[in-house]
Amino acid sequence: MANRHYRRAVEADLPELVRLLADDELGSRRELREAEDQRPFRDAFHEIDSDPNQYLLVVEEDGALIGMLQLTFISGLARGGLKRGQIEAVRIARHRRSAGVGQAMVEWAISRCRDEGCGLVQLTTDRSRTDAHRFYERLGFEPSHVGYKLNL
């Protein structure tokens, strides 16, 4: 078994994280265009990194960065003052897909949400990502909601 390590992202990971975001069926169109200018990514990284309610997770295997996801902890009044953990930006390096890395990473994230006092973990995934739907349903997630987006 490979030597797998979970940790908070640091600024030096940024070029690798941007590559991971671009190396993705939906992301490729979006991310590669913008990747030439690293500044927006650096600014966003610093906002995430300085926010105690955000945790940008990276997964390393034998020293190589092979996965990422972003966790946001959201306190709320609904459901008796329930805190939610929200997962975004889940990406696995292409050569390490379908090898259980995603499952291990999401399970790590769920456990981190539990430690943070969350009573619910939530995420949305594009309607077209049917592999992702099967993946999250296997992990116990219920497709109970419709996810709406409005571009500004």
Added chain:
Amino acid sequence: MANRHYRRAVEADLPELVRLLADDELGSRRELREAEDQRPFRDAFHEIDSDPNQYLLVVEEDGALIGMLQLTFISGLARGGLKRGQIEAVRIARHRRSAGVGQAMVEWAISRCRDEGCGLVQLTTDRSRTDAHRFYERLGFEPSHVGYKLNL
């Protein structure tokens, strides 16, 4: 036209906010049970209130609290370092429903997201809330995602 006013929630609004959360087809089962103990709501309120990336909005009409929603601003690396605005806990007082209050309130929230530098506004709504689906689609939101939840 009623004298409508949008502002950040304060702690003194809490009993009224808990009533709004309970007075709701899905919330009634969940919220009323817990409403006897106000402490979890107060703790959650302080976490929201002290977080610069959260904005708990209340709407008053002629001095009465008639609506609420929670905004969370989430910086991210995806989509070129795009910041998202997320809407949760949208509630309108029963006697003021179907009167344009919800639309005005969500439009206020979208405008606040724009001021905050967000490039996207997102929310999820229960699959069973078909009125809510029509409402958000009228406002320009696209039902592009599936919203997954996992109770811990």
